[in-house]
Amino acid sequence: MNSIKTIIVDDESRIRRRLERLVQACGEEWEIINLFSDGKEAFDEITSQSISFDLLITDVQMPEMDGLTLISELKKTHSFTSIIISGYDDFTYLQTAMREGAVNYILKPVDKHKFTEQLEEVKVKIFAKRMEQQKWSEIHGKAQQLIYTKQIQLLSEITWNDAMDLSVIDWTKQFPDGIYQLLYVSVDQNISAVENLASTQNWDLKMEEIFKQISQEAAREMNYWMWRSGKLQYWILICFSDTNHVKVNQLVEQYKADIQKLTPFTISIGVANHFQEIKLLPIVKDQLLTLLQYRMIHGGNKVYHQNMLVDLTVNSQPKNVSSIIYKQVHQILSSLDGKGEVETLSAVHQLFKELESISSPTIIEDAVHYLCLQIFNKWMEIDGFGENAEMLSNVLKVTKKAGNFTQLKDSIKHWVVDIKRKVDSRRKIDSDPVLRAKKWINENLGNHITIKEIAEHIYMSPTYFSNYFKAQTGETILDYITKCRLEKAKELLETTDTKVYDISSKLGYQDTKYFSRLFKQWYGQSPSQYREYHFKRD
Structure with a gap:
């Protein structure tokens, strides 16, 4: 058991040394950490150095600060037990000492046997207090763990559930106020190869252990929650009181470096912009899933920040895209503005006519991905990142699911036409988005309502719409x-x-x-x- 840290204060050096010997003679559990000759000296040193202690043995009468004042002042900032030593058998002193929480009031000259008995009583009380504090600490720890477990369950449910009705948005009260940032971590290696490797070693648990160890070191300055998204894929939610970009960036780089050093994998990490309303989490989640699709062109083992999106898209022409395909993709993009569907379909047809003559599936896949990324970027220019964020991730999966070239062509054609119609509708809209949103809400009060659905109806990104609505009306959606x-x-x-x-x-x-x-x-x-x-x- 930890020693009982003791401080002795007496202006007579002879008595001070004798008290020190008496305490030390009571056993190894007693530790004298400081001796002081005056109450003022003791108070200044204890408060300036933030000294922690269990027992204060102090004389009453001292020149600059008496013992009773010392106890009273220290009680404002410290929790401790005290024993008063005095040469005066005065009932007023005794009353004051007991009122200040002194365990006992001992008269000089100090009797060795009585003093030893008093210390034994003190030891029992201090150890009992420690046991009580430990029990409360354990109870508090279990309560906090239960809260954390519930929060993780909520976060997991929210990230799996794409369409949460705002009527059950009460879950947000389970989380503290602050500035949030969401990270999405995904292993770069092929999943089938990972599964073969994971059959002999549980790399999933190993990676969680790495994340937890790094995050716990930073937990003094920020709250964090971590949960799985799938095999070797994870979400990490961070909450802090100020926007400390450096610390989050350092955390992300450490994740990446340690995973590469301690496992056979590399990871890519999507880092969202900051957001203050926790209810925006499902929307931010979709944004990160889309953001990490850029690995297909720019490669893995990278950190993708949401504010890098424009640069990524502008510079996203893969090496396998020829100048002819590049030109045809941009003809499709041009047809989205101010031209009819016939022109758009014709441009798509010309692209696939060129692709039909290519024998390499990899080149075809790269060309289709390039087309999808460029069209998605076009939509972002109109409406901002976040609107139908899954539209990109879904269409990029088409090349994996298509059974033949015709199926691939038809799927891409339908997707491009759908975007074309969205663009045309967005261009025609000129009425007040708040009024249109309110009208739609009042017409759908009995239906499932999400921010995403409202934003889609008025052709705004969910994040932008949420902020815009509050700025315009003074209330949240x-x-x-x-x-x-x-x-x-x-x-x-x-x-x-x-x-x-x-x-x-x-x-x-x-x-x-x-x-x-x-x-x-x-x-x-x-x-x-x-x-x-x-x-x-x-």
Whole structure:
């Protein structure tokens, strides 16, 4: 067990040394860490050096600061036990000493046997206090672990569930306020080769161990959560009080270096921009999945930052793309602006006519990926990164799934036409996006509503729309939807006899208890109580 750290304060050196010998004679568990000749000297040294101790043995009468004042002042910043040594048998001193928390009040000259008995009592109390603190610490640790486990379960569910209705966005309260940054980590090696290797060694656990060890070293300055996305793929969510880019960048580089050094793999890491509203996590997740698709052109073992996206796309012509294919891709891009679908289809047909004469599947795949990336970049110029982020990742998988060249051609043709129509619709829109969003929300109160769905309807990126809506209206999109749904609930409670659980379901709340709790938070009454006071009878 740890020693009992003791400080002795007395202005008489002879008594000070004798107290030191008496304490040391009581056993190895006692440790004298400091001796002081005055209360002021002791106070200054203890507070300036942040000295931690268990027991203070102090004289009462000292020149600059007496013992009772010393105890009183130190109690403001330290937790400790104290023993008063005094040459005065004065009841007032005793009362004050006990009020300041002194364990005992010992008169000079100090009797060796009585002093030893007092120290034994002190030891029992200090050890008992330590045991209690340890138990509370263990309980607190278990509680924190339960909270963390619940948060990880929520994060895992959210990243697997692409379309979370805003009516159940209550999960955001489980996370602290702060500035967030999401990382997506993926092994570069072919999964089938990895599976063969993983059959003999559990590299998944090894990589988690590496991430945890590095993250825990930085955990003093930031909160973090880590969970799996799939085989040898991971999400890491970081929350900090200030935007310390350097520390996050250092963390990312250390992940990459240690994985390459300690495992047979290399990894690529997608790093999202900062965001403050945790409910944007599903959108940011889609952005990172799309961002890491650039490995197909720029290679692995790299860190891809979201703000690098424009540079990546501009410089994304792979070496296998010939000048003819390059020209035909840009003809398709040109047809997206101000021309009809016929011209776009014709340009796609010309590209695939050229590709049909190529015998290398790799060159065909590179050409299709180049086309998809360039079209996606065109859409970003119009609407910003994040709108339908999965549209790129999905189409890039087409080359793997297509059974033959005709299937590949048809899939790409349909995708390009769909983008063409999105571009045309976006160009025609000139009305207020907030009014259009509100109109759509009020028409769909009983349906599944996500930020992504609203943003798609008004042709904005989800992240930009969320920020724009709040800037224009002064309220979050979640608050607006909740307000509209609950206002509609009030109307139904006032004018119909529809059961509460039916109203809840009709307005998109499948959990009636959650609906009732939310209603009471907003209006101070449960739905049943509200109906009782406000129902309008004919």
